[in-house]
Amino acid sequence: MRGEAGALKRLSFQIAPGSDLGDVARDLQKDGLKCERRKGVSPGIAEAVTFEDPKGTPIDLYAEYQFAKPDGLPSVFNILKLGHVAYRVLDVQKIVKFYCDILGFRVSDWRGDFFVFLRCNTDHHTLNFIIDDKPQLHHIAFEVLDWSEIHKAVDYLAHNKIHLVWGPGRHVIGHNVATYHRNADLVRVEIFTEMDQMKDEELGYFDPRPWHQEFPLYPKMHGPETLRNYWGFGSERVIRGYQTNEIPSYEPIRS
Ligand SMILES: [Fe+2]
Numbered sequence: 001m002r003g004e005a006g007a008l009k010r011l012s013f014q015i016a017p018g019s020d021l022g023d024v025a026r027d028l029q030k031d032g033l034k035c036e037r038r039k040g041v042s043p044g045i046a047e048a049v050t051f052e053d054p055k056g057t058p059i060d061l062y063a064e065y066q067f068a069k070p071d072g073l074p075s076v077f078n079i080l081k082l083g084h085v086a087y088r089v090l091d092v093q094k095i096v097k098f099y100c101d102i103l104g105f106r107v108s109d110w111r112g113d114f115f116v117f118l119r120c121n122t123d124h125h126t127l128n129f130i131i132d133d134k135p136q137l138h139h140i141a142f143e144v145l146d147w148s149e150i151h152k153a154v155d156y157l158a159h160n161k162i163h164l165v166w167g168p169g170r171h172v173i174g175h176n177v178a179t180y181h182r183n184a185d186l187v188r189v190e191i192f193t194e195m196d197q198m199k200d201e202e203l204g205y206f207d208p209r210p211w212h213q214e215f216p217l218y219p220k221m222h223g224p225e226t227l228r229n230y231w232g233f234g235s236e237r238v239i240r241g242y243q244t245n246e247i248p249s250y251e252p253i254r255s
Helices: 021-030 092-101 147-159
Strands: 002-006 010-014 036-042 045-052 058-062 081-089 106-111 115-119 127-131 136-143 166-171 177-182 188-193 220-222 229-231
Touching: 010 045, 021 045, 021 058, 036 058, 092 106, 092 115, 092 127, 147 177, 147 188
Parallel strands: 010 058, 081 127, 106 220, 136 188
Antiparallel strands: 002 010, 036 045, 045 058, 081 136, 106 115, 115 127, 166 177, 166 229, 177 188
16 A cells, blocks of 8 residues: 555555455445545546545545656655654544554554554554544654655755754654654654564564664554654653644744
């Protein structure tokens, strides 16, 4: 499965190319879901089956994807993909059951019983859900190739007066090296690399890496006090500029 977040108000996932969307719709209806066929979903997606998850977010499933033509313009840094999307939800158990039972996601890790990381491919997580009284988007995350791409990205953001609100650091859960900034809509945006990989589901552990704390590293429930970062600033509960209810303001760094 491959994901897209269109205007952040809906999620789209690619299922196996060649899948019959009629069959998919019938299967979803058997699971009690109301679904409809949509055409012209995005420039790359001609047709999809759409239904809503338990928190009311429309989900598109599509089988075929038409890639955009390269524009030939050089980039300061390169995004590999939209890697994951995180939400605050009222009932995390209900949402986990839905994504695992209906869409085949697997649980990679829990932090306590309130923050879950789900995978649908080799990446440690493609969706995160955390309990909160106010359901809303938590952050979106773009993958880049390596640390040097993060370095170029944050230099470029700073040059454009967009400064980090968290990171760089290496998370403990997922082990991605990550930075976070707020975009023009105040959405938290993560840029990350080196996320844990489950390349072999039968083995059931994440590919060993020197920065892991356990060998082999299996999915598990981490204690609620587990540090958010293995290294790097920001295991504090409150991080200035990161909180949803504040607008980050930066002192002028460049004239
Ligand atoms: Fe993230």
